[in-house]
Amino acid sequence: MYKIVRKEVLNAQVKFLEIEAPFVARKAEPGQFIILRAYDEGERIPLTIADYDREKGTVTIIFQEVGASTRLLGSLNVGDSLADFCGPLGVASHFEGVKKAAIIGGGLGTAIAYPQAKKLHSMGVDVDVITGFRNKDLIILEKEMAAVSNRLIVTTDDGSNGTKGFVSDILKKLIDEGNTYDVVVAIGPPIMMKVVSDVTRPYGIKTIVSLNPIMIDGTGMCGGCRVTVGGKIKFACVDGPDFDGHQVDFNELIRRLSIYKDHERAAQERHQCRLEGKINA
């Protein structure tokens, strides 16, 4: 069950895994997520679905090795199986009536923005994609995004790919040049989603962000993923993960994402041995 059928290393920290999960693939839609456990006793890791293939019965996840659990996940190879893979969870994105859209992907967020761009493009929507990375070595999904957009701008913080700047600045420039977007989809680090939402607010452009707070079950049971949207408590797992970026309390989200920083550091050290043991074996 949940066998890895394809693995790619997208950059030094970002891995791509295509996983056999027919029941999830059957229902998955852009914007939804899954929860996996790499092995028994492992953490439940929520990851937004990067792609799915209903015929093959596979679901793709793209993740960054940020902590002990994701590093272990990244050490798995084709033929290995995950212990658990549950979903699709959350509410799918809705894009009725959209004619022109800007899809913004920040770093790893590009992987989650990809199915949205793909879906919109397949619906005949005019899609501009802007992706941003710290430097050119971290760029992912450039070809894939080019294939599902009318225009793709890839930018780097340091300009090492020839285009320097933040995604939010480029979006602003495009808007000011007269591009009228019915919707902006911004997916990436919370701070980037916050800045993009601030850019679009004065123009009144509907802005959808995809949130990935800490959660356990993904079905509304723990309440750990609660976020404040429009002054009300929402559970990202069942009410989201898509929300109106103009209504989200990003500062609270960023603060809540830091709850287990200390624990994570200790876990990293502990896992180092386990991981090395595994690689050497």
Place this chain on the structure above:
Amino acid sequence: MPNMSLKKVPIPEQDPQVRNKNFDEVALGYTEEMAIEEAKRCLNCKHKPCIAGCPVNVQIPEFISLIAEGKFAEAYETIIQTNSLPAVCGRVCPQETQCEQRCVRGIKGEPVAIGRLERFAADWAMKHLEKTYEKTPRNGKKVAVIGSGPSGLSCAGDLIKMGYDVTIFEAFHTAGGVLVYGIPEFRLPKALVQKEIDGLLAQGVEIRTNMVIGKTFTIDELFQEGYSAVFIGSGAGLPNFMNIPGENLNGVYSANEFLTRINLMKAYKNDADTPIKRGKTVAVVGGGNVAMDAARSAIRLGADKVYIVYRRSEKELPARLEEIHHAKEEGIIFKFLTNPIRILGDENGWVTGLECVEMELGEPDASGRRRPVVKEGSQHILEVDTVIISIGTSPNPLIRGTTPDLETNQWGCIVADEQTGQTSKEGVFAGGDAVTGAATVILAMGAGKAAAKAIDEYIKSKG
């Protein structure tokens, strides 16, 4: 000669000051001698009032007489005729408001320790009996059971014995529902729950984990998959919050999240992958069994001070007396007639305190309990670094949201016939907390059994 002692034979327990630092089981259980001695307190009354107090009608005097005669295996067999999870029920049932409340010995002195004896028989059987299951011939009909908590397990257990092919759909990666994510190890060892589940598997029940009904499958899709009937035992897992300022500060947990991290994800173990914040001073808001579990878990995680903050008085505490007693022994501080109005935080957004007001009891409310009213000028701050909200749960909306013809009430509970569990949708039955809102393990089990019977009748009536 019956044993005419007015008191129950005490059950050996871990010392409070030892057990409040570990997650091992608190009550150690009767020895054979203790069980026989306690069993002899039963008068074997002709009218058997205790049985009427049991939601699954365990033949109580009968199994107790067998224990008194030292026939432990037979006692166990008697219990499991009507109760498929005796090791669980012997530990977590509120016997004091059920069987034991009706015990004639309780009129003068303490009632017979029915719960302890049930637990003894179940534990004895687990240790000494090689369990074999007679496989009932299959009748070729499939039934889907949603949720592997108490109601789902008991429903599945009865249906498999009737010859149905039973598939349990569980959203989590492990079966057991509230028995594994909610009730802590020190009250209900998880190995025990697993043994009960293994028993169902051995009889042929299939359990499919990672299946979120409402997402992975809808109810209608289950019928398309060939199931003749569906039982919904999805529980009441959605945590309620108080809607007071500061509830999203770092260090505020729902009891569900706190307990799930500890119980299901084993965060109490030092090398667990899933983290938990080990608070030094903890306030648990609420007075039910879940609040007691959260408080007693917090002290075991190393807290110096753990408060239970409850807005009514001790008399109204909904938790079982035994849990309250154990909590007190372990050093939990009870703040009665105290109601939180705000959670305070530092500049980094971490909890620093719980602002409360004191309450006085006024006129009785709809529930018959006296309504608490705020005492003027009683505002004060409890200095804590962790707040755990344990004020109840509601049924999960995932099923009702994707099953438009399933009637639910204003609280989101599924509307189902009390006797049969029949819902507004043909072929769909429901029971347990998904119907009643948060209640007890044994009531859920009773509902699961009743539904199994009704499902059998329904399928037979369809031919």
